[in-house]
Amino acid sequence: MVCRFKLSTLLQGLTLLSLVTSHEASSLGLTVHVTPLKSDGGNTVRAHFTAIAPDPCPDLSGLCSEGEDCEVYKTPLPFTGTKPNSGWCVRQWHKTVPSKYSATISLGSNTEFYVYLNAGPTVRANSGRLNQPAYVALPPPLRARVNCPHHFHLSVKDLDGDKVQCRFAREDEGECVSCPQHSFIELDKARCMLSFTGKAAAGQYFIYLVAEDFIPAPRINYITDGSALSSVPVHLSLTVEESSSSCIDEPMATGSTPEEDSVLFVLPFQEVKFTANFISQPESVAEVAVVGPPALYRTGFTSIGPLAKMDMAWVRSENNLSRLLPICFAANTQSLQSEPRCIWLYQREMRTLPAGTELKCENTEMSLVLPITSFKDIKLEELQLNSPTCPVIYNSTHLTARFSLDGCGTKAVHAGTELIFTNTLQSVRPYTMVSREPSLILPLACRIPETQVKGPQYKITLPTEKETFGEIRVWIEFHLPGEGPLSKYTRSPRFRSDFLPPVRSRRQAETESVTNSSAASNSTDGGLGSRISQLDLHLLTNCSVARAEMIVSSCIESETEDFEESTPILNQGCLASNSTLEVVTEETKSKVYRLDLSSVGTQGSTMYVQCTVNLCISTMPSQKCPDLCTRAISQRTLIGSVFTSSYTVRSGPVSLVVTTPAPTTASNTAITTTTKTSSTPAATTTTASATTTSHAPEQASSVATGVILTSISVFLQKVVLY
Structure with a gap:
C-alpha cells in the first residue's frame, strides 16, 4: 500500500512521510480522550493521546514545541508486551488542539499515523454545558486465529450519559487515509462490538473506527436526526495467527478479577488496587498485557501451570489526566489470548473548600480546622474519620480534628517520588438507612517530598528469592x-x-x-x-x-x-x-x-x-x-x-x-x-x-x-x- 499525504498538519516539526506498507506505518492501537476547554467556549480541547507503537519503542522528543500546552507523560513503569511477536510499547501525551483537528503524527522512525477528531463545540440544551465526547478504552494489540471466529467488545463511556456508537472511519470524510474495510471484520455499531469471522490469512491487519455520542432519545421515539454530537478516532490492530489448538481454548479471567466495564471511583490521593486472575489449560500464560494510565503499578506477576495473576494499583496524585481513565488487560500465551477486559477509574470532581480551611501536617500528626457555615443540611454528628474511634469536635462555626499519621485509619501511599498520608472525613450512616440528605466526603492528605522521605519504615521490602x-x-x-x-x-x-x-x-x-x-x-x-x-x-x-x-x-x-x-x-x-x-x-x-x-x-x-x-x-x-x-486448583493457591x-x-x-x-x-x-x-x-x-x-x-x-x-x-x- 503506497499512500501520499497532502494534508495540513498542526504538529510543528513533524515531517510527512510516504507510507510504504501499513505494517510499517500504522500504530498498533490509538485512542484520543478529549476534554473541551471552557476558557474559549470549547473551540480548543485538551486531547489525551494513547498510542501503541511496535518495538523498538519510539522516542517522543518532537511532539511538543516550546511554549505550547503539551506534555509527554513520563513512563517509570512503561506498558510493554511481547505478543504479537514484533513486541510493542505504549506512548502517552496530551496536547491542546482545535476542536476540529487532523494531523499526521510520527513516533520515532517506524510509526506514523493520521488522526482526525471533531469535538464540536456543542452546548447541550439540557444542561447548558459543553458536550463531553465519548471515551473509548484501548485494549492491548488484539490476537485471533485462522478459522476461529471471535468477538471483541470495545468498552465505551460517556460523562454526559449519551448513547455511544461506533462505525468504520470513512476516507471520503477525511477521517482516515487508505483505510479499506476488511471482509472478515464485522461491526455491531450500537454495541461497539467487532466480530472476526475467522476467514483471514495469517497476518497483521489494521482497523480504523470512529466513536460518536448521541443524545439518547425516548424509547417511543423511533425517529432521530442521526447527527452526532462529536466523533473521536479509534485505531486497532488484529494479528491473525496459525494455530492447531481448539477455538475455545483461550485463557479466561477468573476469581476476583474486576468485571468488564466496572467503574472504580477515586478520591484525591486515594489508592485503588485489584488483581487480574487467569486460568489457561492448554498453555501457560506468558504475560498479562496492560494498557492503562501513567503510573499504574503492576507487580506480582505469577504464572504457574494453568494459573496466572497480576496485581495492579494506582494512586491519584495531582495530574492533568482526563476524568475517566481506562485500564485494559489481557492474558497472552504463546499462541492464545484471553478476551481483553477493561475497567474504568473515575476521578471524582471536588468542590473548592470554604475560606478559612486549615490542614496542618506535623511530624507525627495532622490537624484540621474546617468552617462549617457553608455546609448546609450536613449532619455533623454523622461525620467521622477512617476510624470511628478518633474524635471529631465541632461547634456552631467550626469543626476540628487532630489525628496521628500512624493511627485513626491514616494510610501511607506513594505517588511518584512523594510519600502521602491520607485520611477521609465523611458522612457515615447505618447500612440500613436510605437517605436523600446531602453527605460530605473530604479527602485529607499530607504530602512529604522525596528529600524528606527517610527511613525503612516508608518501604515494605519483600525478601529476595536468594x-x-x-x-x-x-x-x-x-x-x-x-x-x-x-x-x-x-x-x-x-x-x-x-x-x-x-x-x-x-x-x-x-x-x-x-x-x-x-x-x-x-x-x-x-x-x-x-x-x-x-x-x-x-x-x-x-x-x-x-x-x-x-x-x-x-x-x-x-x-x-x-x-x-x-x-x-x-x-x-x-x-x-x-x-x-x-x-x-x-x-x-x-x-x-x-x-x-x-x-x-x-x-x-x-x-x-x-x-x-x-x-x-x-x-x-x-x-x-x-x-x-487437580480439579481443586484455584486462584487461592497462588495467593497462599x-x-x-x-x-x-x-x-x-x-x-x-x-x-x-x-x-x-x-x-x-x-x-x-x-x-x-x-x-x-x-x-x-x-x-x-x-x-x-x-x-x-x-x-x-x-x-x-x-x-x-x-x-x-x-x-x-x-x-x-x-
Missing part, C-alpha cells in the same frame, strides 16, 4: 529404574493415581509389584546396542529449605538439542500421555517420572529433555503448595504461596540404547559427567556401572546439571508502594 530459598540450582538426571539418588522409591515404585485415567489406574496395581530385578531386566531388550525400554527422569535441586516444594509445569523431549520439534511429557503439570508415570516419593524438593521409551516420539538413539520448574513455600505451615494437576522464578533446565544427550556391556561383578554406581556451562547445550558425556542381580548388560544413564536458560518471571521483588 534470601528465601538460598542459592538455587536445578538439574536433570536420568537413571534406570531402581537406580539413582531416589532408588529406594523407584525399586518398588508406587505411581500417582490421580494423574492417571481410569484404565491406567487399574493397571497400576500390576506395575507397583515390579521388583528391582524385574524392573532392570525389563528396561532393556537385549545386549549391547539394544534399545532401552524404560528410564526414570529425575528433577533435583540443592534447596535446603525444609518447607520448600518443587512444582513442575512442563517437560518436553526432542531428538535435537535445539528443540525445534518436540513432544510433551508433562503439560500444565499433568502427564501428557500414557508413556509417562509419576513415581510417588516423600521428597518434596524433587520429582521422578518413569518414561516408557517404546511410546515416546523419538526414533533415534538419543533424546534431549527440557523442563520448567518452580520452587514454592506455602505461607501457612498447615497448607501445601498448589497441585497443578511464595514462588521462585520459573527455571527452564535442559539435559544433555540421553542415550536410548545400551552403550557398554555389564560388569562381571557388582559394583557401586559411579557417575562421571561433563556438564553444560552455557545456554547453548554442549554434549554431555556420561558413563555408569550399574549393579543388578541378573548382571544384565549395562544401559547408559545420562546425568546433566541443569543450566538456567530463562528466568520467565520473578515473583519475589522489592515493592516500594504498599
